[in-house]
Amino acid sequence: MNIEKKVNNxxxxxxxxxxKLKSQIKKMAEIRTEVSSLGEFGLIDHLTKxxxxxxxxxxxxxxxxxxxxxxxxxxxxxxxxxxxEGIHFDLMYTPLKHLGYKSVIVNLSDIYAMNxxxxxxTMSLAFSNRFSVEALDEFYEGVYIACNKYNVDLVGGxxxxxxxxxxxxxxxxxxxxxxxxxxxxxxKKGDLICVTGDLGGAFLGLTLLEREKKVYLETKGxxxxxxxxxxxxxxxxxxxxxxxxxEFFAVEELxxxxxxxxxxxxxxxxxxxxxxxxxGCVLYEEKIPVSDLSRQFAYKLELxxxxxxxxxxxxxxxxxxxxQKDYEKIAANGEISIIGHITGKEEGSxxxxxxxxxxPVIAQGWNALRD
Amino acid sequence: MNIEKKVNNxxxxxxxxxxKLKSQIKKMAEIRTEVSSLGEFGLIDHLTKxxxxxxxxxxxxxxxxxxxxxxxxxxxxxxxxxxxEGIHFDLMYTPLKHLGYKSVIVNLSDIYAMNxxxxxxTMSLAFSNRFSVEALDEFYEGVYIACNKYNVDLVGGxxxxxxxxxxxxxxxxxxxxxxxxxxxxxxKKGDLICVTGDLGGAFLGLTLLEREKKVYLETKGxxxxxxxxxxxxxxxxxxxxxxxxxEFFAVEELxxxxxxxxxxxxxxxxxxxxxxxxxGCVLYEEKIPVSDLSRQFAYKLELxxxxxxxxxxxxxxxxxxxxQKDYEKIAANGEISIIGHITGKEEGSxxxxxxxxxxPVIAQGWNALRD
Numbered sequence: 253m254n255i256e257k258k259v260n261n262x263x264x265x266x267x268x269x270x271x272k273l274k275s276q277i278k279k280m281a282e283i284r285t286e287v288s289s290l291g292e293f294g295l296i297d298h299l300t301k302x303x304x305x306x307x308x309x310x311x312x313x314x315x316x317x318x319x320x321x322x323x324x325x326x327x328x329x330x331x332x333x334x335x336x337e338g339i340h341f342d343l344m345y346t347p348l349k350h351l352g353y354k355s356v357i358v359n360l361s362d363i364y365a366m367n368x369x370x371x372x373x374t375m376s377l378a379f380s381n382r383f384s385v386e387a388l389d390e391f392y393e394g395v396y397i398a399c400n401k402y403n404v405d406l407v408g409g410x411x412x413x414x415x416x417x418x419x420x421x422x423x424x425x426x427x428x429x430x431x432x433x434x435x436x437x438x439x440k441k442g443d444l445i446c447v448t449g450d451l452g453g454a455f456l457g458l459t460l461l462e463r464e465k466k467v468y469l470e471t472k473g474x475x476x477x478x479x480x481x482x483x484x485x486x487x488x489x490x491x492x493x494x495x496x497x498x499e500f501f502a503v504e505e506l507x508x509x510x511x512x513x514x515x516x517x518x519x520x521x522x523x524x525x526x527x528x529x530x531x532g533c534v535l536y537e538e539k540i541p542v543s544d545l546s547r548q549f550a551y552k553l554e555l556x557x558x559x560x561x562x563x564x565x566x567x568x569x570x571x572x573x574x575x576q577k578d579y580e581k582i583a584a585n586g587e588i589s590i591i592g593h594i595t596g597k598e599e600g601s602x603x604x605x606x607x608x609x610x611x612p613v614i615a616q617g618w619n620a621l622r623d
Numbered sequence: 624m625n626i627e628k629k630v631n632n633x634x635x636x637x638x639x640x641x642x643k644l645k646s647q648i649k650k651m652a653e654i655r656t657e658v659s660s661l662g663e664f665g666l667i668d669h670l671t672k673x674x675x676x677x678x679x680x681x682x683x684x685x686x687x688x689x690x691x692x693x694x695x696x697x698x699x700x701x702x703x704x705x706x707x708e709g710i711h712f713d714l715m716y717t718p719l720k721h722l723g724y725k726s727v728i729v730n731l732s733d734i735y736a737m738n739x740x741x742x743x744x745t746m747s748l749a750f751s752n753r754f755s756v757e758a759l760d761e762f763y764e765g766v767y768i769a770c771n772k773y774n775v776d777l778v779g780g781x782x783x784x785x786x787x788x789x790x791x792x793x794x795x796x797x798x799x800x801x802x803x804x805x806x807x808x809x810x811k812k813g814d815l816i817c818v819t820g821d822l823g824g825a826f827l828g829l830t831l832l833e834r835e836k837k838v839y840l841e842t843k844g845x846x847x848x849x850x851x852x853x854x855x856x857x858x859x860x861x862x863x864x865x866x867x868x869x870e871f872f873a874v875e876e877l878x879x880x881x882x883x884x885x886x887x888x889x890x891x892x893x894x895x896x897x898x899x900x901x902x903g904c905v906l907y908e909e910k911i912p913v914s915d916l917s918r919q920f921a922y923k924l925e926l927x928x929x930x931x932x933x934x935x936x937x938x939x940x941x942x943x944x945x946x947q948k949d950y951e952k953i954a955a956n957g958e959i960s961i962i963g964h965i966t967g968k969e970e971g972s973x974x975x976x977x978x979x980x981x982x983p984v985i986a987q988g989w990n991a992l993r994d
Contacts, residue, residue: 293895311698315899316806317736317884318702320799325696327682331689332779332794334747338786365688376705376792408703410792415709419785421747421792423703426689435687513688524664528686 284384295411298385299392303406307371309427310405319407321372321425327433329426331362337417345461348387350489351420352394358515359424360402361493361568365513366435367501368428372407373399376421378414402495432507434572439510439529443573445592446508446582448494450541451518452557455564456549457481457488483545491568497587504581508572519562520615521571523601529573532599535592535613538606562603562613655755666782669756670763674777678742680798681776690778692743692796698804700797702733708788716832719758721860722791723765729886730795731773732864732939736884737806738872739799743778744770747792749785773866803878805943810881810900814944816963817879817953819865821912822889823928826935827920828852828859854916862939868958875952879943890933891986892942894972900944903970906963906984909977933974933984 287295300314312320321328335341335355343351356373363370375395379388399406404424460481478485494513501508510529512521518540526533542550542557550557573594574582582588595602601613658666671685683691692699706726708714714722727744734741746766750759770777775795831852849856865884872879881900883892889911897904913921913928921928944965945953953959966973972984 312804312806316808317733317882318700318739318795318797320737320804321699321701322801323694323699328692328694328699328796329689330692330743330745330779330794330796332745332747332781332792334749334781334783334790334792336749336783336785336790339749339784362688366691368689368691372701374701374703374794376703378705378707378710378790408701410703410705412705412707413710414707414790416787417785419705419707419749419790421703421705421781423701423745423794424689425699425701428691430693433683433691435683437687511688 283386285386287381287383287385287388290385292411295385295388299388299411300406302396305405306399306403307405309371310407313405313407314409319372319374321407323371323427325430326427327430329363329366329368329428329433330423331359332421332423333359333362335420337419342465343418344465346489348390349394349397352391353398353490354394355420355422356395356398356402356404357491357493357568359422360398360404360495361513361515363424363426364493364495364498365511365570366426366428366433367498367508367511368426368433369498370402370404370424370426372405372425374423375406375409376411377409378412378419380414380416380418383418402493434508434511435528436510436512436525437528439525439531439573439594441531441594441596442576443509443594444576444579444582444590445522445533445535445571445573445594446588446590447514447518447541447569447571448497448587449567449569450543450546451514451567451569452542452550452560452564453484453487453546454491454566454568455488455560456546456553456555457484457486458566459553459555460484460549461488481545481549483543484549488566491566493568494570497570500585506574506578506581508574511570511572514565514567514569514571516565517561517563517615518571519613520565522613523615525571525573526597526601529594530597532595532597533592533601533613534595534599535603537603539589539591541589541591563615655757658752658754658756658759661756663782666756666759670759670782671777673767676776677770677774678776680742681778684776684778685780690743690745692778694742694798696801697798698801700734700737700739700799700804701794702730703792703794704730704733706791708790713836714789715836717860719761720765720768723762724769724861725765726791726793727766727769727773727775728862728864728939730793731769731775731866732884732886734795734797735864735866735869736882736941737797737799737804738869738879738882739797739804740869741773741775741795741797743776743796745794746777746780747782748780749783749790751785751787751789754789773864805879805882806899807881807883807896808899810896810902810944810965812902812965812967813947814880814965815947815950815953815961816893816904816906816942816944816965817959817961818885818889818912818940818942819868819958820938820940821914821917822885822938822940823913823921823931823935824855824858824917825862825937825939826859826931827917827924827926828855828857829937830924830926831855831920832859852916852920854914855920859937862937864939865941868941871956877945877949877952879945882941882943885936885938885940885942887936888932888934888986889942890984891936893984894986896942896944897968897972900965901968903966903968904963904972904984905966905970906974908974910960910962912960912962934986
């Protein structure tokens, strides 16, 4: 078994689970510098000593009561997310570097979902005394890799103690030309419904990691079977945000009529758009993009790939609606799938299965109603 | 004993501890709506249904992937703070309404410390299932009171589960005319060192609450002795941010040469200014403002009021330096005390006691070196 291949952009490796466990345990037990030996301000200095500013809009960064930004007449877009150990992630199979990376990405995804460009983040952490400076360094390594890749500045934050577990709160700030932002509430009848990339992979990756964790804990010495599953594991441990799509919109002078990022599953997100825009929708099951690797693994587990796409979250793809006049430009982009269209509110939110049956789109519950 | 008097601005009452405990227990056990009955999105709708927008710069608020702000050419100031149950607050003696209020205030204080005006906040919460919708309502009531009082909009956030305890992460965003912000790093030799309000009260209030909690837990039926201590209890449970001082600077056309808010105690904060500005300082013990109520209570506990001011935190007053030419304007403001002056770096950071002795200013440790 060799899964030590590079995933996605070669910046990270998906490590064998027992190796990862050993490494995490080592980081937390053997080679460790106590956070208390640096103190809060020493720790902040240590964690931000290589922090480089990339945006002209970052006037003043870490080290004062607050950061100062100058977006030069553009509008400012702000989002925040909290990630809690044991709720949002399991450190047994989540390398801290990946976690740092992902905690940035999930917030950038929200900024892109506004058709805006992220420029700054703040990073607040609470952690118990089982975390060493080395462990935090590993986390911040992932944070900085994400910041560099997406051209975002880390401009502030807070580090504090927790009684239990690791808690991450990121705020991302972006910029958008006046009135160019796209909300969830402006989809209109007849618009195309589009989704980027493919769906369901992150949910399947999580399912695999949970299964192998269970096997590993129950059967000492058994190596987890993660072979050939780099794709879905990469989707859950190291998601990307769709910077490329926002750049494509700018180049092609496209303005989606509504947009949202897919963090809770396609069903939940399309229902947000329909509710806030006061419209209905028709989705076609056969149009929903699922990668072959996800599909194969779903069948192996006897899961329905469509259900994984509709109800499985954390893919961080973009779901948007756009006027039919833009069909050709959209269809020419291989990263975008047209999966349906917007209807009147009175028509409800419908999915048409491959077999031709119609079902209402239901957040989280659609799977149980499957024929 | 009757301590049910209004504290500070009559918006809150400091409640008898046993009454408060009973009320908190009732909120958490008897009259409770499970958060799960609303779901995440239902909960957000519920908590933000009366959220009114007060700033023209708030273009789009809660309910989308991100908020959109337009500061119309001004610079944007950002700060964030995380508050963790058991580390930063004890729900045994902290009413949730006060906690909501304070969690906003501590962030606004950082914005004022930049000479900026707060305009928006985001509020992220993680809480275990012992928190009911009613408990969260009480917390948000305090949040909204602070927002209304300081003219700030709640524009986003996140609500999620925690495995243990209540975790709050607030990000505050403010605005400042280009190049009017004040940092910690620009104090210069000869400047006056000034502090607003009075110091040490919050630390003494906390000491009192901790003592009475201990007595109450050890001796059933004994009423806590909080009589005549509204002032110091108010300082810890319901601090205010110094909006008035920033407004005074604007009206009087004053620009401090450096500024910081006092969250960790005067010693720690003046050392930040000295380190980041590469200067030294002389403070005069007799000039450090301590209220009579704080002083009396300190003596009762055989604590040194000056030590409480230097090392006790959470007063959320402003510490700033300003050019000597502004002496008269500053001296005319009864809310500002001039406590020393900036010297050369080579002279170190010194405090001169009432007895005429000189000691180095040491963060947290000064008390132990007291003569």
